[in-house]
Amino acid sequence: MRRSPALPVFALACLALALTLPAQQVRTPARPAIAAHLPTDEIQVTADYHGTRLLIYGTVPRDCDVIVKLSSPRVTTTYSQKGRVGIFWFSIGKVTFENVPWMFKVKSTRPIDKILYVEDQIKYRVGMRGLVESIKVPPETPPILVDELIQTRIEDQLYSFHEGDVKRVKGNMFETSFFWPPKAHPGTYHIDSIAVRNGKVVSIDSEQVKVEKIGVEAWVSGLAVRHGFVYGLVAVIVAMFAGLMVGLIFRGMGPGRKKGAQAVH
């Protein structure tokens, strides 16, 4: 029995082709993957900004559950810890948290514990557990401080965990929305739409949204941070000008004089 020389050559060719293929295609071959769509990839912060809500929708296999996660890059952040000193509450120390996203929101079709194994929650950093496990603190830090950190962020609408807020539409569609509060920093935000089946992640679609300050808002906050002295001078000149204008307007209106002059006569 002789083997055809064509077979190993063919196999090698296949392997070479597979290696050159983009990684994504290899991971999710035949099945239709999850695909999300955002109405925009840019949020503009203007002078009257008071938060933005973005609708996210997409397609997903009918038999999958969906988890949608919004997160910003992870950074190191320092907080002061308060404690009672005498009768008042002073800062009694500092706590440094590593690997903390400024914003972190997770929504899902059903409770995450029911649709995704704990190992995958931690691996893909979803849900409250995924977040808590990924934040690093110095070893002697009491765990309650991590809860405190998350609570303050939840109150500022920077973090949220809503199970059941992803809706299924027409069988293979899903939709949800995320709110960027006024405290959302400019920068790049990642939105991961995760399809889950039998407790495991099947497919992920990652999109990005950029938050940018524009117009007067961008100019003012940029100047305030980078050129404090110039900003201070501008603030004083604007205030003096405004003060003089107001004085002139009211001087023209009847007998009333500016309050300072009033006190003398």
Next chain:
Amino acid sequence: MTIFLPVAGISINVFLLIGVGAMVGFLSGVFGVGGGFLLTPLLIMLGIEPMVAAASDANQIVAASTSGAFAHYKEGNVDVKMGLFMLVGGVVGGGIGTFLIKILKQTGNVDVVIRICYVVLLALVGAIMLIESLTRPVSDETASKGDSWLDRVMIRLPFSTRFETSGVTTSAMSPILLGIMVGILAAIMGVGGGFLLIPTMTYLLRMPMRVVVGTSLFQMLFTAGATTVMQATVNHNVDIFLAISLLIGSSIGAQIGVRVGRHLSGRQLKIFLAILVLGLCVKMFLDLLMRPAHILAQMGGH
């Protein structure tokens, strides 16, 4: 209409800010007092960080005192020499205050210290107002008796200088020291310091009333201006949008206050203001005693 305050980092209804400014402006118009010591605590209660509230308030004082200072200058009611000595002190004091804020910021205690300062200030101002309004006004003789320990200290101070416009001779150190105190208060608490300047200039330096108001406005304008620039440079805590919103409200409120004040009896009003100030003081004190909503606070604010 919501406005996003770029430095304070919060979005807030602009009419609420103008309304608060108008209310404080109205009171300052009726009573002829500066509104800084009321404005900063009210802003803190609206959820603005204490150091941003104080620094932006200093910026607002620039606007509030410009017109009056200019009018007094034109009428010759400003003792420029005295004002300049105070201003030197004011810039030094403003610088000291700005660096104190910077240090407190690093230790995470800036909020609580500003609040405590306010409890003390409001208690003092409120108590003095209440006593003043409940008892007979102090007669001129008692005011100028001139044998208090402060008078004796002041006579011993060196660098005796003649101030022509005011017609007084005093040590150059007195206006400088007064300026330093006012500057520190302006930086830490965002107040103009009129409650300190006017009695000191009247009773201690014995300047004529005509010159006292003009000179204090003159020095307030430039001390607040210098403090604003230093705070913006060192601590980045001046919010210009916040200052402008407050200014619009306070200038309108002050004009109405001046007109209304002429038709009202002073005593009841003063009792009312004193009670308001003491109420604010008690509220701030109780807030300090309570366990904060969170035992963690972000360092550096932004």
